[in-house]
Amino acid sequence: MVSIDVWNASVEFPIFDAKTRSLKKAVLGKAGGKISNDTKVPVIEALQDINISLRHGDRVGLVGHNGAGKSTLLRLLSGIYEPTRGNSRVVGKVAPVFDLGVGMDPEISGYENIIIRGLFLGMTRAQMEKRVDDIADFTELGNYLNMPLRTYSTGMRVRLALGVVTSIDPEILLLDEGIGAVDAAFLERARDRLNDLVRRSGLLVFASHSDEFLMELCNSAIWMDQGRVRMQGGLREVLTAYKGHDPFENMPQHVLERLSAVGGTA
Numbered sequence: 547m548v549s550i551d552v553w554n555a556s557v558e559f560p561i562f563d564a565k566t567r568s569l570k571k572a573v574l575g576k577a578g579g580k581i582s583n584d585t586k587v588p589v590i591e592a593l594q595d596i597n598i599s600l601r602h603g604d605r606v607g608l609v610g611h612n613g614a615g616k617s618t619l620l621r622l623l624s625g626i627y628e629p630t631r632g633n634s635r636v637v638g639k640v641a642p643v644f645d646l647g648v649g650m651d652p653e654i655s656g657y658e659n660i661i662i663r664g665l666f667l668g669m670t671r672a673q674m675e676k677r678v679d680d681i682a683d684f685t686e687l688g689n690y691l692n693m694p695l696r697t698y699s700t701g702m703r704v705r706l707a708l709g710v711v712t713s714i715d716p717e718i719l720l721l722d723e724g725i726g727a728v729d730a731a732f733l734e735r736a737r738d739r740l741n742d743l744v745r746r747s748g749l750l751v752f753a754s755h756s757d758e759f760l761m762e763l764c765n766s767a768i769w770m771d772q773g774r775v776r777m778q779g780g781l782r783e784v785l786t787a788y789k790g791h792d793p794f795e796n797m798p799q800h801v802l803e804r805l806s807a808v809g810g811t812a
């Protein structure tokens with residue numbers, strides 16, 4: 547059974563080349579984690595005393611302003627960062643989807659990149675070979691799949707990457723906002739695949755600034771504020787506290803209908 551447990555974990559970044567203050571007036575910072583100047587070298591306290599316990603079936607949205615610590619938390623959960631203090635334990639095969647382009651090689655073909663990217667996300671070569679035709683259909687890239695990736699436009703790369711990502715079977719899926727930044731029309735086509743992907747995964751943690759996306763994919767949320775967990779609970783309740791108003795209030799009717807159809811929290 548998959549699980550994520552984090553006990554009193556902190557992640558800090560010492561900054562060795564920080565410049566001394568040159569602004570005429572001290573600017574009150576709202577975005578970003580706390581910067582501690584107690585030591586000789588300034589330290590960015592990206593995560594402070596995080597306690598989280600997630601289990602199979604949890605679909606958690608991470609919300610919070612810029613620099614609140616969402617991406618750092620995802621990196622901690624994926625094992626990219628070790629906690630500077632405290633502990634974390636993740637049981638299950640993790641697929642980190644932070645940057646759609648990571649793990650792609652510009653010199654090899656689209657087909658080859660499909661396999662390589664799948665391996666990077668924890669699939670086997672045999673599994674990817676079974677799925678390659680389906681992914682190829684979805685991308686609509688035709689003969690371009692035989693060409694090196696460097697000949698692709700940005701949008702073509704995104705199609706390929708999204709095709710692969712939505713074909714995998716992760717136990718724990720860690721998604722960062724970036725995926726919401728792709729071309730809207732294509733995302734519309736990818737929506738069903740993305741929903742299926744989330745349904746197949748045992749546990750989802752998704753950092754996003756998009757209410758609509760969060761409501762579609764998540765059933766609970768964690769509000770990060772200056773590196774700390776400010777609130778944890780049902781998605782609607784947390785979003786309402788974070789935004790200061792109920793995000794469903796102004797949601798157009800067609801969106802509400804779609805959200806209830808996909809089993810979102812509407």
Ligand SMILES: Nc1ncnc2c1ncn2[C@@H]1O[C@H](COP(=O)(O)OP(=O)(O)OP(=O)(O)O)[C@@H](O)[C@H]1O
Pocket residue numbers: 559577578579580590591592610611612613614615616617618619770
């Ligand atoms: N590699 C790094 N080196 C130094 N500081 C970092 C590093 N990565 C993140 N930080 C700092 O950690 C804090 C949290 O950043 P993080 O990227 O986790 O925020 P976020 O909530 O994902 O923000 P956004 O919504 O803008 O993506 C910020 O203060 C940021 O400056």
